[in-house]
Amino acid sequence: MNKKGVEEERLWFWTFYLVLVIIVAAIFFRYINEEAGGEIFIKKYLARDIALLADTLYASPGDISVLYPFKERFYNVKIGEIEDKYRVGVSTIPEVIEEGFPVDYFYAEDLLCDTKLEGNFGERYGVARLLFTKKDNEAFVEELEPDKESKVIGEKEESG
Amino acid sequence: MKRGSFIITTEMLLWIGRLIFLIVVAFSIFFIVGSHVHRDIDVKDLEADILVTRLFYSPNCLVYHDGVKEYPGVVDLDRFKDEIIDDCLHRDDFSAEIILSDLDGNEVAKIFKDEEEFRKNGHIDRQRYVLIYNNGDLTQGILKVTMVIE
Secondary structure (H helix, E strand, O other): OOHHHHHHHHHHHHHHHHHHHHHHHHHHHHHHHHHHOOHHHHHHHHHHHHHHHHHHHHHOOOOEEEEEEOOOEOEEEEEEEEOOEEEEEEEEHHHHHHHOOOEEEEOOEOOOOOEOOOEEEOOOOOOOEEEEEEEOOEEEEEEEOOOOOOOEOOOOOOOO | OOHHHHHHHHHHHHHHHHHHHHHHHHHHHHHHHHHHHOOOOOOHHHHHHHHHHHHHHOOOOOEEEOOOOEEEEEEEHHHOOHHHHHHHOEOOOEEEEEEEEEOOOOEEEEEEEOHHHHHHOOOEEEEEEEEEEEOOEEEEEEEEEEEEEO
16 A cells, blocks of 8 residues: 555544544533433432322322422423333433433332323423322322423424 | 555554543543432432331221221231232332231231342331221231332
8 A cells, every 4th residue: 555545544544533532522521411410310309209209199098189390391201110110200302202211210009099190291392290199099190281480491393 | 564554554553552542531531420420319218118108008008997987007907918018019129028016026917028029138127106906906016117129
């Protein structure tokens, strides 16, 4: 190979190396941003908080309703069976399309209740408010319309 | 060996070294930064309290109910069964040993939720004073729950 060929080869190597460094840096900055911005922390917090709420709801000896408002309309929440286990899954709206529910937490389902807590909420615009109810040995959760002050941050693209 | 091909081989070796260096540096930074900024929320103690409370508050668990209303804090011996616990606290990563005893510490009844898993792991203990309903008789007792939440 002549000198020109060698130079060309080097140029390709350097380009490849530069692209690789940019990819690693981008992944790194995204990770730092998520951690430092508390996004992962908020998702973990929401998953645990809602799972504990489900546990508490089932512990109630009588009828009960609990309203759970979200500060930001940015999250998709799934309650019920996720991969054959009862969990609360939380993801951001763009994330759920690609990765499913990266953050989840277990709760203890009451199989002796006539209905179970389950549902996928805020899939399109992010969930604003959830109403948990236990009445006459039936447990259910429903999504309520947002109040006027709710702020839409994420929006999932329509598919199909 | 031609002079050109020798340069390429040396160059490749250098690049392998650079790639390894890049990977080592990237992983080191991820590890160091990750270990400092990673925050977890441990709610296991709170969960343990809620789940134990559920045992003697939820009408589907151990609570005595006379057909009209439930009596929170009163454990019905007829409901003190493994199957009831499996259904009313249905969770895969939760196992427990539940012992009902009188105030002198004599064991009245004992049940397990997923005994095999329970034997393998570390435990969280909770103890609550309860009333025991047994065929119309009410006696004072202690509900001791030793549980594993993975």
